[in-house]
Amino acid sequence: MKGNGVRQSMAWIHGWLGLIAGWILFAMFLTGTASYFRPEITRWMQPELAATPVSPDRAAQSAVDHLQAISPDDELWSLFLPDDRTHATRIFSRARANPDPDAPPPPRRPELRLDPATGQPLTARETKGGEHFYRFHFQLQIPHPWGRWLAGLCAIFMLGAIISGVITHKRIFVDFFMLRWNKGQRSWLDAHNVSAVLALPFHAMITYTGLITLVLMYMPWPITANYAEPAAFHAEAFGEDPEVEPSGRHVPLVPIAPLVRAASAEWQGGRASRVFIHNPNDATATVTIVRHGADTLNARSASITYSGADGRRLSASPAQGAGLATAGVMLGLHVGWFAGPALRWTYFLLGLTGTTMVGTGLLLWTAKRRKGATPFFGFRLVERLNIGAIACLPAGMAAFLLANRLIPANMAGRADMEVAAMFWTWFGLAALSLLRPARRAWTQCLTIAAVAFAAVPLVNALTTDRGLPESLVTGDGLFIGFDLAMIAIATLLGFGAWRASRVPAVITRKRTARPPVLSPAPEMADAA
Amino acid sequence: MTGRAVRTHMVARCATALVGGYAAAAGIASLIARLLPVPRVEATAWGMILSFLIYACFGLWAFHQPRLSVVAAVIWGSAALSIAALFLLGVRA
Amino acid sequence: MPLEAGLFAYAAMANLALANPRHRKAPLPPVTFDTRGARAMGIALLAISILFAFTRFGAYQGAVAWIGMTSIAGVALVLLMSRWPRLALGLWLPATAIAALCLIG
Numbered sequence: 010m011k012g013n014g015v016r017q018s019m020a021w022i023h024g025w026l027g028l029i030a031g032w033i034l035f036a037m038f039l040t041g042t043a044s045y046f047r048p049e050i051t052r053w054m055q056p057e058l059a060a061t062p063v064s065p066d067r068a069a070q071s072a073v074d075h076l077q078a079i080s081p082d083d084e085l086w087s088l089f090l091p092d093d094r095t096h097a098t099r100i101f102s103r104a105r106a107n108p109d110p111d112a113p114p115p116p117r118r119p120e121l122r123l124d125p126a127t128g129q130p131l132t133a134r135e136t137k138g139g140e141h142f143y144r145f146h147f148q149l150q151i152p153h154p155w156g157r158w159l160a161g162l163c164a165i166f167m168l169g170a171i172i173s174g175v176i177t178h179k180r181i182f183v184d185f186f187m188l189r190w191n192k193g194q195r196s197w198l199d200a201h202n203v204s205a206v207l208a209l210p211f212h213a214m215i216t217y218t219g220l221i222t223l224v225l226m227y228m229p230w231p232i233t234a235n236y237a238e239p240a241a242f243h244a245e246a247f248g249e250d251p252e253v254e255p256s257g258r259h260v261p262l263v264p265i266a267p268l269v270r271a272a273s274a275e276w277q278g279g280r281a282s283r284v285f286i287h288n289p290n291d292a293t294a295t296v297t298i299v300r301h302g303a304d305t306l307n308a309r310s311a312s313i314t315y316s317g318a319d320g321r322r323l324s325a326s327p328a329q330g331a332g333l334a335t336a337g338v339m340l341g342l343h344v345g346w347f348a349g350p351a352l353r354w355t356y357f358l359l360g361l362t363g364t365t366m367v368g369t370g371l372l373l374w375t376a377k378r379r380k381g382a383t384p385f386f387g388f389r390l391v392e393r394l395n396i397g398a399i400a401c402l403p404a405g406m407a408a409f410l411l412a413n414r415l416i417p418a419n420m421a422g423r424a425d426m427e428v429a430a431m432f433w434t435w436f437g438l439a440a441l442s443l444l445r446p447a448r449r450a451w452t453q454c455l456t457i458a459a460v461a462f463a464a465v466p467l468v469n470a471l472t473t474d475r476g477l478p479e480s481l482v483t484g485d486g487l488f489i490g491f492d493l494a495m496i497a498i499a500t501l502l503g504f505g506a507w508r509a510s511r512v513p514a515v516i517t518r519k520r521t522a523r524p525p526v527l528s529p530a531p532e533m534a535d536a537a
Numbered sequence: 538m539t540g541r542a543v544r545t546h547m548v549a550r551c552a553t554a555l556v557g558g559y560a561a562a563a564g565i566a567s568l569i570a571r572l573l574p575v576p577r578v579e580a581t582a583w584g585m586i587l588s589f590l591i592y593a594c595f596g597l598w599a600f601h602q603p604r605l606s607v608v609a610a611v612i613w614g615s616a617a618l619s620i621a622a623l624f625l626l627g628v629r630a
Numbered sequence: 631m632p633l634e635a636g637l638f639a640y641a642a643m644a645n646l647a648l649a650n651p652r653h654r655k656a657p658l659p660p661v662t663f664d665t666r667g668a669r670a671m672g673i674a675l676l677a678i679s680i681l682f683a684f685t686r687f688g689a690y691q692g693a694v695a696w697i698g699m700t701s702i703a704g705v706a707l708v709l710l711m712s713r714w715p716r717l718a719l720g721l722w723l724p725a726t727a728i729a730a731l732c733l734i735g
Contacts, residue, residue, distance in 0.1 A: 018601040168593045185704075186647045188712035207704040210697045220589045230563040231570035231584030235577040235629040245578040306690045330575070332582030339586070347691060351632040355698040362705055 019173040024374070026173065028391065030166035031371045032398040037146055037160060038367055039402060041215075042360030044143040045345055045353055048094040051138030053491050054413045056473040058096060058133050063125035065090045065281045066269035071128030072098045073265045073286070080104065084255075086286040091125045092301060098123040105255075134418040141409065141428055147223070150432070154226070161227045167216045174205060194376040201369040204362050211359040212366065218343035221336060246333055248312055248326030258292040263320040265296065271322070272298040272313045279304045279311075292318050302346035309337030368399050392447050397439030400454035403502060405435030407461035410495075414465075414472045434461075448509065455506035462499035466492040546605050554599035557612040562592035564619030577629050632686055636699035637729035638679035643700075643707050644722035645672030653711070659720030675726065676700075682733070 043050065052058070063071075068090045076086050080102060089099040100121040106114055122131045137144075148156035185206060188199045205212065220227060229239065236242045243249045269281045282301035288294045294317025300310040312326040329337060341347060345356045375392050384392075412430035416423045438457060442450035469492065470476025480488035570577075570584030595615075599608045647653040648662055649669035663671055679700065684692035710718035 015601060019597065022597060022600040165589065165592060165596070168589060169596050172593055173597055186643075186650070186653055186708050186711060188708050190712055203708050204705070207708065208701040211701055217589060221586065224585045224588075228563060228566060228585050228588040230567040231581045231588070233628075234567035234571040234584070234623055234626075235581050237628050242578065242581060246582070306694070330579040330582075332575070332579040332586065336582050336586055342694065348694075349632070352687070352691065352695055352698065355636075355695070355702055358702045358705075359698055362701070 016177055016179065019176040023170055023173040023177050026166045026170040027367070027370045028374055030163040030170070031367055031374075032394050033149065033159065033163045034167055035364060035367045035371065035398045036149070036402055037163065038360060038364040039406070040142040041146040042357055042364060043406070044139065044146050045348075045357050045360065047139035047143050049139065049487055049491070050142065051136070051140065052096060052487060054136045054138045054410070055131075055133040056469075056475050056488075057418070058131060060096045061124075061126050062093070062096075063091060065092075065273070066266040068098050068125035069269050069281070069284050070264065070266040071125060072100055072123055073262065073289075075123055075128040075130075076100065076102060076289070077262070081290050083289060084287070086284075086289060088284040088286070090282055090284065092280065092282065092303070096125070097131055098125045098128075134413070135422075135424045136413055136427060137424050141431075142406070147219075150428075157223055157226060161220065161223060164216055164219050168220070171209075171213055171216060175209070178202065178206070194373065194379075197369055197373040197376045201366060201373050204366040204369060208359050208362040208366070212363050214342055215360075215363065218339040221339040222343055224336070245327065247309060248314070248324065252287065253293045253295070255288045255291040256293050259290060260292045260294070260318040262286070262289045262294055262317050263296075263315075268296055268315045268320060269298060271315075272300075275313060275325075276300055276304075276311065282310070286317060289317060294318050295323065302341065302344075303349075304347070306341045306347055307334060307337035308341035308344055308346060309333070371395050371399065389447075393439075393443060393450075396442050396447065396450050396454055397436075400451060400458060400505075401435050401438040401442065403498070404438050404454065404458035404461050405431040407458060407465060408434035410465050411461065411468055414468045451509040452506050455502050455509055459499045459502035459506055462495050462502060465495040550599060550605055550608060553605075553609050553612050554596045557609070557616055558592050558595035558599060560616035561595050561612050561619065562588050564616050564623065565591050567623055568619045571623060571626055571629055632695075633699070634729040634732050635679045635683035635686060635696055636703050637725045637732075638675050638682060639696070639700040640703035640707055641722040641726040641729070642672045642675035642679060643704050644719045644725075645669070645675060647707070647711065648672075648719055648722075653715070653719075655715065657716055659716055659722075661720070661723050675722075682729075 052060075069088055072088050072090075073086070076083070082105060083102050084105040085103040087101040087103075089095075089101075091098055100123060102118055102121070104115040104118070106112070122133075123129065124131050144150075147160045149160055150156065151159060186203075188196075188203050190196055192199075225232075232239050232242045240249075265284065265286075269284070272281055273279060280301035280303070281298050283299040285297040285299070286294065287297075295314050296317045297312050297314045299312040302308050302310055304310075307329070309329070314323045314325070315321065316323055345353065348356055371391070372395060375388065375395060378388050409427055409431035412427040416426055416430075420426070438454055442454050445453060466477055469488075470478070475485060475488050477489065477492045479485075480492065566584040566588035568584075569587060570581045573580035573583060575583075595612055599612060602608050602611075645663070645668045648658075649665050649672060651665070654665065654668075662668065680696050683696035683699065686692070687695040707718055710721070
């Protein structure tokens with residue numbers, strides 16, 4: 010901050026924002042990037058399930074038939090219908106609260122996963138699947154609501170870091186293509202600039218829209234300025250009707266499949282993705298059908314509500330004005346549900362670029378201060394946390410996948426054990442790495458992470474009948490892609506380990522070859 | 538300034554940026570939502586969308602302006618004024 | 631194949647790099663325009679990549695696709711250039727050719 014120009018002050022704050030939030034942001038970027046393949050990871054983690062594509066109306070009907078058999082008097086049934094990426098119908102149901110006001114609220118039921126064709130519960134290993142990375146990405150495995158607040162704080166730091174970074178980096182277009190290896194600090198600055206500048210639209214978009222995904226929690230005050238009751242805003246904005254008290258008059262729920270087909274016809278063939286049934290089998294029953302996000306950029310999808318007693322069309326979500334549509338598109342841009350395979354991979358690579366930007370920024374901080382005679386406490390702390398985040402988190406993620414294959418498929422509580430495997434590996438490895446000198450720790454942790462990822466296809470081949478040779482024979486695109494991605498990630502981490510093992514030798518040679526530059530080049534001062 | 542005074546100033550500056558910046562952003566975004574001459578649901582959406590940009594700008598400016606008194610006056614002042622205005626205006630009819 | 635836009639964007643950025651004296655170093659790739667020609671070619675290819683991003687992905691996804699693929703093409707170009715500059719820059723012609731073939735095929 011000390012300095013008079015706007016560039017100096019922005020450089021100073023850029024450094025602090027990145028340093029304070031950097032490690033959490035690295036984890037958020039990496040797990041968020043993985044979450045672009047959330048349904049695919051879930052399918053990989055339940056290898057015993059085979060894909061049987063089923064139309065949304067049939068899946069909805071089979072799910073309702075099952076719910077009618079097990080809990081017909083619930084307050085709410087929420088059905089998440091399968092599509093070409095998910096092969097299970099996911100159901101959340103809520104029992105009616107005890108009318109006695111002193112009675113405890115009914116316990117939350119776990120998610121129910123059904124075979125869309127038969128409506129019977131799926132018999133597959135218990136796992137959180139890709140949902141785990143997705144949830145961690147914005148909840149950080151911290152109790153609600155603190156994880157979301159911490160993620161939001163880091164996101165606003167990221168936004169500040171992006172704005173201040175752009176102001177700081179005056180030579181944005183000159184350095185566009187410049188990446189030089191083996192030059193110590195200069196190389197890290199190059200890598201940070203390249204990964205930040207080339208994908209700047211993505212970084213700015215993903216940070217801002219990330220805040221927008223939880224805006225109702227982070228910034229509800231504009232609602233209170235305009236609405237005495239927040240529920241009125243939700244009704245006006247998203248067409249969410251306030252919950253209706255059941256009449257108590259029993260009227261059997263109408264068949265659901267014709268309603269799903271009617272909604273789809275009204276959307277000119279748009280798919281249904283979710284069905285919410287309030288007060289089933291009551292005269293006040295309503296069936297709200299929500300359109301699939303893959304059809305539009307706007308993730309706040311249209312919905313139509315029907316009467317569950319006689320099938321009449323009651324209402325549809327209101328047409329969105331410019332502001333609500335902007336918010337919906339921002340949400341859609343963040344989650345990328347609209348993206349087909351090509352765009353999804355583009356998103357994935359952009360997410361890796363963002364992860365690289367955060368990681369190289371953290372490494373730049375240490376590279377810049379390495380020349381000091383005695384490493385001070387802050388330097389050692391940052392270096393150790395860098396190792397813990399950048400080298401050890403990937404190992405933890407690989408452990409999560411390996412645990413899925415190694416923990417017996419029918420063991421009780423195995424889903425939580427998979428999650429525990431990730432955190433024990435991540436933090437355990439980070440703790441163990443303290444026993445090694447920093448440079449060794451880098452090499453060894455990255456090597457362990459690389460080996461762990463390389464082991465995933467092997468363990469998969471040994472424990473399932475869907476290894477790479479079989480997948481190639483059967484043309485199982487998902488499993489081929491997954492195995493190849495694991496090998497690519499292992500290669501990348503292995504390359505990192507190899508570089509980490511030889512970096513100092515190169516610098517020493519350079520130092521003996523020519524006298525060290527004592528005054529930093531002007532560009533270096535830029536990103537200080 | 539002594540080291541202690543520098544630290545106190547920095548703590549005050551950080552608190553102003555983080556807490557005051559949030560309060561000011563919330564107040565101004567809500568004022569936008571309250572006053573924008575479009576349907577209230579739309580105005581609410583625009584207020585929420587713009588809030589984070591306002592927050593980020595306040596936060597960065599808090600570390601650019603060298604004089605802490607100016608930072609504190611502008612940020613806490615904006616927060617107080619906008620929130621007071623909201624109370625005077627009341628909820629939109 | 632939905633990747634024409636990205637291939638054209640790669641070719642465009644390689645030409646823009648060749649138009650920049652800092653990156654235009656001997657030995658140059660076999661097919662290289664002079665500085666002004668490379669800049670013109672770069673801009674033209676960028677325009678073509680925008681066109682095909684929009685025709686392939688539609689009006690809304692097109693903008694997302696173009697910005698995203700251009701960013702990734704840029705990252706790929708810079709990574710390659712940092713190790714094998716002549717190969718990286720020379721690839722603009724095969725990239726254009728493959729993209730054009732995809733369009734015909």
